[in-house]
Amino acid sequence: MSLLPEPHEFEKEYDYEELAEELPDRPITSLRDVQYVYGRLYTLATAGGGEFAAYLTPQKSTDLFDEPESLLFLNVDLTGDEPRLDPDEPVGVRQYGADLVGPVAHSWYNAAKGFDHSITHRTGRNKEPEKVAEYLHERLTAWAADETIRQVAADHEDGWIVEALAHLGEQEGVGERIEEVVFGLLDGKTTALTTVRVKLDEDGEYQFPGACGSTVFDEAMRARKRSKLVSKGEASDSAGRATDLVTGVEGRTVGTAEDPLNYFLGKQLEKFPGFDPDQAWRTHPVSEDVAVTLMNASTFVDACDYYTMGANVYYLPYFFGRLTPEDARELYGVLYDLVNSEEGMSPLESAYRQYQDKPALQAAGERFRFYVAAVMEHQTKRFDVFGDSLDASLLSPVGLARSHRDVLRSWFYDADDDAELPHSRVRPAFPTPENWDVFVPDERSLVTTLATGWYFEQTFGPQDDDDASADDYRIRALVAALSGEPLSAEAVLDEYVNRLISDEGEEFPSFRVAAQFVQLCALAAADLLDGRGAYEPVAEEPTFRSADRTPTDTMTQDTPARTDGGSAATARETKLAQFLEDTPALSEGNPERRGSFLLGALVGQVTGYQQVSEGRSTTMVDQYPIKAITESKLKRLAGDVLDKNVVYSRERGLPSTMYGEVVDRLVTTLPRIDIEEDWELDTTDLRFYYSLGVAYGMNNWTTGDDDEDDEQSTAETPADRPAATSEDPR
Known part of the structure; x- marks a missing residue:
C-alpha cells in the first residue's frame, strides 16, 4: 500500500504559498538538485512538513x-x-x-x-x-x-x-x-x-x-540518524564546515550519506586511491537535512528506473530553471503516475503517455527535461555509471521514433501500404517482416521499443554475457538516444557488422540488415549521428523526406534505361537510380561505398537467380560471406560475380546481361577505386554497405521478371560489353 496521496489530494494539502516555502530558491542545475526536489515532494506527501518529517520513513x-x-x-x-x-x-x-x-x-x-x-x-x-x-x-x-x-x-x-x-x-x-x-x-x-x-x-x-x-523522541531519532551520516564503513567522523552543494548555504556538512543512485559510497575506495573516508565531506558536501532529503528521494528515483541490457537506466523528469509551485504539482503528478504505472512499463513510456495527455507538460516544452544515466551493479555496493546527461528531453526519443516511423513509411520499406514507390512494378528496397517490432510504423510502439533498450539490442553486436560493461555500446547508444547526444557513425557501423557476422549462418541475415538500415536512416534524420571525416555522408539523412519532389522525378540522366517504360528492368532501373540518389552515402562522390553496395546488390540478385532458377544450395553469397569481404578480395569478387552474371545471361539466351542497371553502374564505379594505394574506406564500412547491397539485391524482385528477356533492348549485347575477369575489376 502506498501512502502517497493522489495529485489532487496533494494540491489540496498544500496551497500555493505553503508549497512555495518548501521549494528550493534556486534553479535546478544538477542531479543533486533533482533528487532534493524529489525528496522534498516525497516527504511532504508522506510525512508532512516540519523539522523532523524528513527523518521519518x-x-x-x-x-x-x-x-x-x-x-x-x-x-x-x-x-x-x-x-x-x-x-x-x-x-x-x-x-x-x-x-x-x-x-x-x-x-x-x-x-x-x-x-x-x-x-x-x-x-x-x-x-x-x-x-x-x-x-x-x-x-x-x-x-x-x-x-x-x-x-x-x-x-x-x-x-x-x-x-x-x-x-x-x-x-x-x-x-x-x-x-x-x-x-x-x-x-x-x-x-x-x-x-x-x-x-x-x-x-x-x-x-x-x-x-x-x-520532542525528545524526535530529537533523539534525528541525532542518531545524523550520526550515521558521518560514521559508516571506514569513516568515523566525516564532517566539516563547507558550502552545501544543493542549498549554497555554508555550515556543517557530512560525507557518508546514502545516495539513491549509489554515486557516492564509502566502500568505493578504488575510485579515489589514497582517499581518506573521514574527508568525504570535502568531495561531496551536503548538510544533514539535505542528506536525509536526498535519501528520501529513493521511492521516486526507483520509479524512474528500468532494467535492461544488464544495467539500470534512470530517466528522472524535472523542470529546467527555478521550480514554481505549479511546476512542483505537475512534477508530483508525473512521479505519482510513475510509482503507480502499469507493471513493466518503462519510465520513458509512462512519461510519454502523460505528456500526450497533459497540456501543462506540452506547454512546458523544452523546460520539461530528464536526467538520464545507466548504472550497473557489479556486486554488493559496487557500481559503475556508464553515461549520464542532465539535458535529456522527451522530444529526443520521440523525435527518433517519428523519424524511424517516417523511414518505414517511405518507399524504402513496405511497412505502409500508402508508400509511393518509384515504379508500380517494383517492391520496396528492403523487406519488413511482421514479427519484428522494429518494423512497426507506429510512434507509441517505437517509443516502447526504444525505451526498453530493445531498439539497439536488435541491431547492435551481441555481448558475451548478460552483464553490462563499460564498452557496451548498446548502453551508450540508449543513453545518447534518450538525451539527444549524437552517436559516432563509425562506431554504429562497427556494431552493425559485428552483429551481422555473428548472425551469418545458413542464410544471409537480410532482415537484420534491413533493421539496421532503417535505424541508421532514422538516427541520421533525427540528428543523432556524428559523421566526422569520411563518415560525414553516413550521418546525412535520406533525401526522400524532401517535400518538394516525388520519388520518381530524380532518376539519374546519364544511365540509360535498359528496356521500354513498362518492363521489369525499367522498374529496377528507376528504383536503383532513386535509391542511390536518396542515400547520401551512396552518391557518386563516395565511389568506395557506392561500389561496395553495387557489388553486394549484384551478388544478391545473382544469388536470388541461383536459388530460384538454378535450385542451387550454395550461392554467390555463400561463397562470399560478410566476414570474408576485404579490400584485397574485392577485385576477385567483382570478377566472379560479373562473370557469373554473363554466363547466366547467355544460358537464358538474353540479348543483354541480366541486371544491367547494377552492372552498368558497377563497371563505371570500380575503376574509380584504387584498391592498392588510395583505398579510404574502413573494412567495417565496406562490409556494411556490401551487406546492404546484398539485402537490396535479394529483395529486388519485380513483376514480370520471367518475361524480361522478351523486353530487353538490343542496344548492347554481351559481346559488346567488356568481359570482367579476376584481373579486371570491371
Whole structure:
C-alpha cells in the first residue's frame, strides 16, 4: 500500500504559498538538485512538513497495514517515583494501519544488525515470540541506552523520559516479564513494528512516541540518524564546515550519506586511491537535512528506473530553471503516475503517455527535461555509471521514433501500404517482416521499443554475457538516444557488422540488415549521428523526406534505361537510380561505398537467380560471406560475380546481361577505386554497405521478371560489353 496521496489530494494539502516555502530558491542545475526536489515532494506527501518529517520513513512498513499482530508496544508508566511496566497490560498488540503512522513515528535504518533510528523498530520477517520480546526489551536496553540518544537526553528538557526508560531496562526481571506476556499474546511467528507507549500524567493515557507531546523522541531519532551520516564503513567522523552543494548555504556538512543512485559510497575506495573516508565531506558536501532529503528521494528515483541490457537506466523528469509551485504539482503528478504505472512499463513510456495527455507538460516544452544515466551493479555496493546527461528531453526519443516511423513509411520499406514507390512494378528496397517490432510504423510502439533498450539490442553486436560493461555500446547508444547526444557513425557501423557476422549462418541475415538500415536512416534524420571525416555522408539523412519532389522525378540522366517504360528492368532501373540518389552515402562522390553496395546488390540478385532458377544450395553469397569481404578480395569478387552474371545471361539466351542497371553502374564505379594505394574506406564500412547491397539485391524482385528477356533492348549485347575477369575489376 502506498501512502502517497493522489495529485489532487496533494494540491489540496498544500496551497500555493505553503508549497512555495518548501521549494528550493534556486534553479535546478544538477542531479543533486533533482533528487532534493524529489525528496522534498516525497516527504511532504508522506510525512508532512516540519523539522523532523524528513527523518521519518513512513513508507517502509506499509506492507504491515491491517496485518494481525503487526504492532507490539510496551506500556511504560512514568508517573511514579520509579518507571514501571503497566501492571495490567505491560505489552499491547494491534493491527498497524495508516492512522498509526504519525503516532508510531518510525525511522528505519538499513542495517542487517543493529536497531532503527527511532525508538520504534521493525522486526525481521516472521520472528518467533521470544525474538519479538527481545526486540521490545531492546527499546529500553539498546535504544534508550545508546550513547548518541543519551547525549540528546542530557541536553533536552524532557530528557528524563529517555533516562527513565533506560533505567527500567536495567531492572531485574523486566525482560522475563516481557517475554512471558508476549508468549501469551502471539499465536506464532510475526513481522511487526515494536515500540513503547509512555504515560506521563497520572490521569493521562498511554501515548506513542509521536503523540506524547514531547520532542525528545524526535530529537533523539534525528541525532542518531545524523550520526550515521558521518560514521559508516571506514569513516568515523566525516564532517566539516563547507558550502552545501544543493542549498549554497555554508555550515556543517557530512560525507557518508546514502545516495539513491549509489554515486557516492564509502566502500568505493578504488575510485579515489589514497582517499581518506573521514574527508568525504570535502568531495561531496551536503548538510544533514539535505542528506536525509536526498535519501528520501529513493521511492521516486526507483520509479524512474528500468532494467535492461544488464544495467539500470534512470530517466528522472524535472523542470529546467527555478521550480514554481505549479511546476512542483505537475512534477508530483508525473512521479505519482510513475510509482503507480502499469507493471513493466518503462519510465520513458509512462512519461510519454502523460505528456500526450497533459497540456501543462506540452506547454512546458523544452523546460520539461530528464536526467538520464545507466548504472550497473557489479556486486554488493559496487557500481559503475556508464553515461549520464542532465539535458535529456522527451522530444529526443520521440523525435527518433517519428523519424524511424517516417523511414518505414517511405518507399524504402513496405511497412505502409500508402508508400509511393518509384515504379508500380517494383517492391520496396528492403523487406519488413511482421514479427519484428522494429518494423512497426507506429510512434507509441517505437517509443516502447526504444525505451526498453530493445531498439539497439536488435541491431547492435551481441555481448558475451548478460552483464553490462563499460564498452557496451548498446548502453551508450540508449543513453545518447534518450538525451539527444549524437552517436559516432563509425562506431554504429562497427556494431552493425559485428552483429551481422555473428548472425551469418545458413542464410544471409537480410532482415537484420534491413533493421539496421532503417535505424541508421532514422538516427541520421533525427540528428543523432556524428559523421566526422569520411563518415560525414553516413550521418546525412535520406533525401526522400524532401517535400518538394516525388520519388520518381530524380532518376539519374546519364544511365540509360535498359528496356521500354513498362518492363521489369525499367522498374529496377528507376528504383536503383532513386535509391542511390536518396542515400547520401551512396552518391557518386563516395565511389568506395557506392561500389561496395553495387557489388553486394549484384551478388544478391545473382544469388536470388541461383536459388530460384538454378535450385542451387550454395550461392554467390555463400561463397562470399560478410566476414570474408576485404579490400584485397574485392577485385576477385567483382570478377566472379560479373562473370557469373554473363554466363547466366547467355544460358537464358538474353540479348543483354541480366541486371544491367547494377552492372552498368558497377563497371563505371570500380575503376574509380584504387584498391592498392588510395583505398579510404574502413573494412567495417565496406562490409556494411556490401551487406546492404546484398539485402537490396535479394529483395529486388519485380513483376514480370520471367518475361524480361522478351523486353530487353538490343542496344548492347554481351559481346559488346567488356568481359570482367579476376584481373579486371570491371
